[in-house]
Amino acid sequence: MTSPVLVTGGTGRLxxxxxxxxxxxxxxxxxxxxHERATLPPVMFFTGDLRRGEGIDAAVRGVxxxxxxxxxxxxxxxxxxxxxxAAARAGSPHLVHPSIVGIxxxxxxxxxxxxxxxxxxxxxxxxxxxxxxVTQFYDYCFENSQKLAKFPVVSPVPAGFRVQPIDPGEVAAxxxxxxxxxxxxxxxxxxxxxxxxxxxxxxxxLTATHRRRWVVPIRIPGSRAVRGGALLPxxxxxxxxxxWDQFLTARLQExxxxxxxxxxxxxx
Ligand SMILES: NC(=O)c1ccc[n+]([C@@H]2O[C@H](COP(=O)([O-])OP(=O)(O)OC[C@H]3O[C@@H](n4cnc5c(N)ncnc54)[C@H](OP(=O)(O)O)[C@@H]3O)[C@@H](O)[C@H]2O)c1
Numbered sequence: 001m002t003s004p005v006l007v008t009g010g011t012g013r014l015x016x017x018x019x020x021x022x023x024x025x026x027x028x029x030x031x032x033x034x035h036e037r038a039t040l041p042p043v044m045f046f047t048g049d050l051r052r053g054e055g056i057d058a059a060v061r062g063v064x065x066x067x068x069x070x071x072x073x074x075x076x077x078x079x080x081x082x083x084x085x086a087a088a089r090a091g092s093p094h095l096v097h098p099s100i101v102g103i104x105x106x107x108x109x110x111x112x113x114x115x116x117x118x119x120x121x122x123x124x125x126x127x128x129x130x131x132x133x134v135t136q137f138y139d140y141c142f143e144n145s146q147k148l149a150k151f152p153v154v155s156p157v158p159a160g161f162r163v164q165p166i167d168p169g170e171v172a173a174x175x176x177x178x179x180x181x182x183x184x185x186x187x188x189x190x191x192x193x194x195x196x197x198x199x200x201x202x203x204x205x206l207t208a209t210h211r212r213r214w215v216v217p218i219r220i221p222g223s224r225a226v227r228g229g230a231l232l233p234x235x236x237x238x239x240x241x242x243x244w245d246q247f248l249t250a251r252l253q254e255x256x257x258x259x260x261x262x263x264x265x266x267x268x
Contacts, residue, residue: 003064003093004028005179008050008083011037013139014098015069017172019043025176032059033070050079056086065094065179074110077117084125096179097122098171099133101164101189105230108222128183132175135191135231137168138247144198145205149213158198159217160227165201166192167247170240189233192240201244208248 005022009015010031019041022029029043032055036045048055050070060066066087070079080097087093099119103112122129141163148155171190178184199217206213 002028003062004030004044006030006032006059006063006066006093008032008059008066008068009070010043011035012069012071013137014168014172014175015067017169018067018069018175021169021172021176022179025180027180030059030063032056050082051075053082056082057089060086060090060093063090063093065096067096067098067175067179069098074114076111076114077121080118080121084121084127087127088125092127094128094130094179094183095122095125096130096132096175098175099131101133101135101191101233102225102230103133105225130178130184130187132171132178132187133189133233134166134171135189135233136163136165137171138165138192138242138244138251139168141165141201141244142205142247142251145202148202149206149209149211151213153214154216155202155213156216156218157202158223159219161198161220161223162195162227162229162232163198163201164191164195164232165244166190166240167242170242174238187238189237190240191233191237193243195232196244204244204248208245208252 005027007015007018007022007029010019011033019029019031023041023043030046031043032046032048034047034049036047046055046059048059050056051072068080068083072079087095100112100115103116106112107116119131122131148157174190178187199215203215
């Protein structure tokens with residue numbers, strides 16, 4: 001019998017996809033997060049707070065691998081520091097750590113500064129480790145597009161942001177490959193198949209959702225590096241296959257199915 005795999009943040013965008021793939025691979029899966037959610041497959045759930053250092057020892061006890069998908073706008077460095085210390089006490093499992101492409105080129109931003117520090121903590125942890133830097137997830141771009149579309153008539157969109165977003169399912173599959181293999185150290189960056197811009201992604205979203213908005217590109221102060229391609233992967237890198245348009249088609253189809261189901265349940 002193999003040791004359990006712990007997915008921190010297993011209820012988030014990436015974590016849910018990782019958990020699903022581990023379950024498909026017949027792994028014994030644990031999840032650590034602050035709030036239990038009903039949508040999980042049958043995995044063992046541990047309530048805890050990485051940033052506060054609560055509930056971690058119980059979750060890491062006996063695990064062979066940790067895939068660290070938990071994140072928050074604040075405190076990611078403290079969170080991983082607590083996780084690494086608990087993991088060292090629990091026999092030093094393999095720590096698989098997703099990070100973000102280009103964070104060393106935009107390290108003055110608060111969140112990316114903490115993510116960069118988190119990488120350093122993993123590298124110095126004494127645990128066997130794998131770090132995979134990936135680009136922005138389609139889910140994240142979709143959620144942002146929904147917010148931008150809430151503006152009536154005119155939608156202000158960051159100008160010149162060059163991005164190469166990816167399907168989180170493909171990231172999850174790669175993380176699980178690493179988790180089931182030997183520690184790889186710093187892996188090649190991973191990105192989606194197409195280089196685009198925020199404006200381009202948002203226009204595709206508007207087309208796919210049959211909305212009309214006047215798209216106004218806004219120059220964001222301090223974004224010169226991102227406009228220069230800081231968020232794009234450096235070669236050699238791994239490329240996913242699912243495109244933004246394919247993601248949109250699938251997501252909107254799911255949305256329509258959910259609406260049809262709700263209408264049937266409500267007798268519509
Ligand atoms: N989103 C992107 O576009 C993107 C791009 C590149 C890389 N990444 C990286 O991928 C990883 C996952 O990102 P995501 O977008 O999937 O995150 P997410 O959807 O925001 O999910 C975050 C998860 O972390 C848990 N969490 C937050 N604070 C916690 C704490 N103090 N203790 C325990 N659990 C905590 C949350 O559950 P509770 O709230 O219940 O605790 C949730 O399950 C992160 O390392 C992120 O930097 C994300």
